[in-house]
Amino acid sequence: MTQDGMNRRSLLAAFAVAPLALSGCAGWSGIPPEGSGDLGVIVERSRGTLAIINTSRRELLAEIGGLGDLSHASVVFSRDARYAYVFGRDGALSKVDLLQRRLVTRVMQAGNSIGGAISADGTLVAAQNYKPGGVKVFDARTLELVADLPADYAPGKLSRVVGLVDLPGRRFAYCLFDANEIWIADLSDLQQPKLTKLRNIGKSPYDALVTPDGRHYIAGLFGEDGLALVDLWEPVPQVRRILDSYGRGQEPLPVYKMPHLRGWAVAGRYAYLPAIGHHAVLVVDTQTWQEVGRIPVAGQPVFVMARPDGRQVWVNFSVPDYDRVQVIDTPTQKVVATLTPGKAVLHMEFTPRGEAVWISSRDDNRVSVIDTASLQTLARLEVDAPSGIFFTSRAARLGF
Amino acid sequence: MLSEIKRWIRTTLLCLTVGLAATPATAQLGPEREQALIRMVRQDCGSCHGMQLTGGLGPALTPAALEGKPVESLATTIYAGRPGTPMPPWKAMLKESEADWIAQRLLAGFPQESRR
Numbered sequence: 001m002t003q004d005g006m007n008r009r010s011l012l013a014a015f016a017v018a019p020l021a022l023s024g025c026a027g028w029s030g031i032p033p034e035g036s037g038d039l040g041v042i043v044e045r046s047r048g049t050l051a052i053i054n055t056s057r058r059e060l061l062a063e064i065g066g067l068g069d070l071s072h073a074s075v076v077f078s079r080d081a082r083y084a085y086v087f088g089r090d091g092a093l094s095k096v097d098l099l100q101r102r103l104v105t106r107v108m109q110a111g112n113s114i115g116g117a118i119s120a121d122g123t124l125v126a127a128q129n130y131k132p133g134g135v136k137v138f139d140a141r142t143l144e145l146v147a148d149l150p151a152d153y154a155p156g157k158l159s160r161v162v163g164l165v166d167l168p169g170r171r172f173a174y175c176l177f178d179a180n181e182i183w184i185a186d187l188s189d190l191q192q193p194k195l196t197k198l199r200n201i202g203k204s205p206y207d208a209l210v211t212p213d214g215r216h217y218i219a220g221l222f223g224e225d226g227l228a229l230v231d232l233w234e235p236v237p238q239v240r241r242i243l244d245s246y247g248r249g250q251e252p253l254p255v256y257k258m259p260h261l262r263g264w265a266v267a268g269r270y271a272y273l274p275a276i277g278h279h280a281v282l283v284v285d286t287q288t289w290q291e292v293g294r295i296p297v298a299g300q301p302v303f304v305m306a307r308p309d310g311r312q313v314w315v316n317f318s319v320p321d322y323d324r325v326q327v328i329d330t331p332t333q334k335v336v337a338t339l340t341p342g343k344a345v346l347h348m349e350f351t352p353r354g355e356a357v358w359i360s361s362r363d364d365n366r367v368s369v370i371d372t373a374s375l376q377t378l379a380r381l382e383v384d385a386p387s388g389i390f391f392t393s394r395a396a397r398l399g400f
Numbered sequence: 401m402l403s404e405i406k407r408w409i410r411t412t413l414l415c416l417t418v419g420l421a422a423t424p425a426t427a428q429l430g431p432e433r434e435q436a437l438i439r440m441v442r443q444d445c446g447s448c449h450g451m452q453l454t455g456g457l458g459p460a461l462t463p464a465a466l467e468g469k470p471v472e473s474l475a476t477t478i479y480a481g482r483p484g485t486p487m488p489p490w491k492a493m494l495k496e497s498e499a500d501w502i503a504q505r506l507l508a509g510f511p512q513e514s515r516r
Contacts, residue, residue, distance in 0.1 A: 045451065046513070071451030089450050112455055130456060160457065177457070204486070206457075222486055254481060254488030257447050258457065319444045320493060344443070362443065385443075 031101060036081040039098045040349070040391035042360065042367060043073045043086075044384045050075075050086060051383055052098055055351055055358070055391055058369050058379040062101040068092045074115040074388055077395035078140060079122030084390070085140075087116040093127055095143055098392070105143045109136050115262075117166040120398065124187060126164060126172050133158035135174060137187060147193050153179035163208025163219055163261070165399045167232060173217045175205035182208075182219060182230060182239065201228040201239045209261040210399040211271070211286065218242075220261050220276060227273070229289060242289045243273075243282060252277025257318035259302050262399070267310030267330045274301035274315075281315060283333060293333050298324045303347065306330075307354040307372055314357060316345045325359060327375070337375055341368040346386070352393035360386035429501060438511050440493075441502055448486065453510055457486060463509045474503035 034054075039061075042051040050064045067073075069090035076085050083104065086094040091110035096103055112131035118124065118140065125138045134150035151159040159176035167173055170187045182201050186194040203223025210217050210232075219228040226244035230237050259274035266272075270292070271284045281304055283293035299321025306313050313328040322344050327337040342361025349358045356378060359368045362385050369379040394400040429437070442451055448458035459465065466474065479499040481489030490499065505511065 069450065069452050069454070071446050072456065089452075089456065090454070112450070114456065162457075206486075254490075254492070255486065256444065256488055256490075258486065363439075 031099070034099070036098055036392050037352070038392075039081075040358075040389065041075055041084050041086075041096070041098070042358075042383050042386050042390075043070050043075070043388040045070050045073065045362070045387040046385040048088075049384075050084070050096060051386075052096075052101055053381070055356075058381065060381060060383070064096050064101065064103055066103060067094050067106075070387075072114060072387075075390040075394075076116055076118045076125070076400070077390070077392050078118070079395055081392035081395040083140075084392075085116065085118065085125050087113050087127055089113065091129065091131070093125070093138065093143060107138070107143045109138070109145070114160075114162065115164060117164050117172055119166055119170050119172070119187070120168055121170060124170060126166075126185075128161040128164035128174055130160040133160045133176075133178070135161055135164065135172065135185065137172075137185075137190075137193075146190050147187060149183075149185055149193060149195070151176050151179070151183070153181060162206060165208060165210040165217065165262070167210065167217075168214045168398070173208070173210065173230070173232070175201070175208050175219050177204060177206065180205065182217070182228065184232075184237065196237065198230065198237065198239050202226065202241065206258045206276075207261040211266055212398060214398050216286070218261065218271070218273075220259065220273070222255075222258070222276065240289070243284065243291050246275055246278075246282055246291060246294075253279070253300065255300065255318070256320075257300070257302055259300070259304075259318075265304040265306045265313055267306040267313055270330070272304045272306065272313045272328070272330075274304050276300075281313070281328065295328055295333055295335065297326050297328075297335060298338060305348055305350070307350055307357070308352065309354055312372060314348050316348060316359075319344075322346075327372075339370070339375065341370065341377070342366045347388045349389035349391055352391065358389050358391075360389055362386060429498065433498075434501075435514065437494075437498060437502060438513055441506075441510060442513050453506070461506050461510070463507060466507055469507070471500070471503045471507060474506060475499045478502055 038054050038056045040053050040055050048067050048070045052062045068088045071089045074087050084096045091113045093109050094106040110129035113129045116127040123140050125140045127136050137147035139146050151161050153159050159178035161174050162177050163175040165173050173184045182198040184196040202221040205219040206222040208219040215233050217230040226241050229240045229242045269286050271286050273282045275282050281295045285292045299317030301315050302318050303316050315326045325339045326335050329336040341359045343363035346362050347360045357370050367381045367383045367386050448456050449461050450456045453461040479491050481487050
C-alpha cells in the first residue's frame with residue numbers, strides 16, 4: 001500500500017467515525033463512554049427494576065424500570081456484552097442497553113417464564129417457559145420469534161421447562177419437569193429445528209447445568225435420588241444416572257426452595273453439587289462421576305458456586321438458614337468461613353477473575369461486595385430487595 | 401386516618417365473614433407478625449408460586465385459581481405439605497393458626513407487602 005493510499009483511508013475513517021461519535025454524545029445525554037466489561041445488573045425483584053452497576057467503581061449507575069414481574073428473573077448477555085436480556089416471571093423478555101442505560105425492546109412471549117439462554121454465536125435468545133410449557137427462540141437483535149418449540153410430551157400435554165442451557169453449535173438443552181425428559185434442540189437450520197428427546201431420565205428434573213467444556217449436561221432430580229448425566233460428545237447421547245444413592249430418599253428435610261444448578265460449580269476435576277433435602281454439598285469426580293466427598297454445611301444449599309479459579313466454592317442456603325454464606329476451600333474440601341452479610345441472601349456473583357464476590361441480601365435491601373481472599377467487606381450498596389446479580393463476563397461463558 | 405378506618409372495616413368484615421362461615425377462628429396474630437407472614441408468602445412462597453402468586457413450579461394461588469377449594473385443605477397443605485410434590489410442610493416456621501390465616505387471606509385475595 002502506498003503512503004497516499006494509507007492517508008486517504010485514515011482520512012475516510014476519521015470522517016466516518018466523527019458524525020457517529022457526535023450523534024452518540026447528543027443521543028446519550030452526556031453518559032461518559034465506558035467499556036461494558038465493568039458492568040453488571042442487579043434485579044430489584046419487588047419493584048420490577050434492573051439496577052445497572054459498575055463493578056470496578058462499585059457504584060449504581062442507573063435503574064431501568066417497567067420490566068414487569070421480576071420474581072425469579074434471570075439475565076443473559078449479548079456477545080458484545082452491551083445488552084442484557086431479562087427473562088421475567090410474567091413471560092416478558094426485555095432487552096436492555098447497558099451503555100445507553102435504557103430499555104430497547106420488550107416482548108410478552110409467554111404467560112409464565114423462568115429463564116433463558118443465548119446461543120454461542122450470539123444470534124439466538126431462548127426462553128424457557130412454564131406456561132405455555134416449552135421453549136421459544138428469538139432473534140437476539142430484534143426479539144422477533146424465530147422458532148417455537150412446545151414441550152408437547154404427550155397428546156395435548158405441555159410440560160414446564162427447566163434447566164435450559166446453551167450448547168456449542170446453535171444448540172440448547174433443557175428438561176421437561178412434568179415429563180421426566182431431556183430435550184436437545186439443534187437450531188442450525190431455523191426452518192427445521194431438530195429435536196433429540198431423551199426419555200425416562202428420572203423423576204422431576206428441577207434444574208440442570210452444563211460443564212464448562214460443554215461436554216456434560218447434568219440434571220438434578222427432585223423426585224428421587226441421584227442426578228441424570230448426558231455426555232454430549234457421544235455420537236448418540238444417552239442418559240446415565242449418577243450419585244444414585246446420595247440419600248434423597250432417606251428422610252429428606254422439607255425443601256423450602258429448589259436448589260439452582262446453573263452457574264456451574266466445577267472446580268478443577270471436581271463438581272460441587274447441592275444435596276437436595278440435606279445440609280450438605282456433594283463432591284463428584286468429573287472423570288469417574290463417583291461421589292468422592294460430602295461436605296456438611298449450615299443449611300440446604302441453593303447456589304453452590306465456584307470462584308472462577310476454582311480455589312473456593314461459595315454456598316448460600318434456603319429459608320430459614322439464608323442469613324449465612326459459607327466458603328469451602330477446595331484443596332482441603334472444608335468449610336473455612338461462615339459469613340453473615342445480611343438477611344435473606346438470594347444470590348452471589350463473582351467478579352470476572354474472582355477477587356471479589358457480590359452478595360444480595362433481600363431483606364436488608366443490600367448488596368455486599370466481599371474480598372474473596374481476606375473476606376473483608378469492601379463496599380455495601382443500598383439496593384431495593386435485590387435478588388439475582390449478573391456481570392457481563394457471563395457473555396463469554398458457556399452455560400451462563 | 402383514612403387507612404386506619406379502612407383497616408378497621410376490613411378487619412370487621414373479615415371477622416364477620418369468618419364467623420359466618422364457621423371457619424377456624426382467626427387468632428390475633430398482631431400487625432407485626434401479619435406483616436412478616438405477608439412478606440414470607442410474597443417472597444419465600446413466591447420463589448415457587450411467583451411473587452404475584454400467579455404460579456411457577458407451584459400452582460397459582462390467586463382467588464380465581466383457588467375458587468371452590470376449602471380453606472381447611474389449603475391450611476393443611478401449607479402446614480403439612482403435599483407428599484409426592486415439591487410442596488414442603490411449613491410447620492417448622494408456622495403455627496397452625498398462622499397457616500389458617502394465610503389460607504383465608506389467599507382465598508380472599510392476598511395483601512400486598514406494605515412498602516418501606
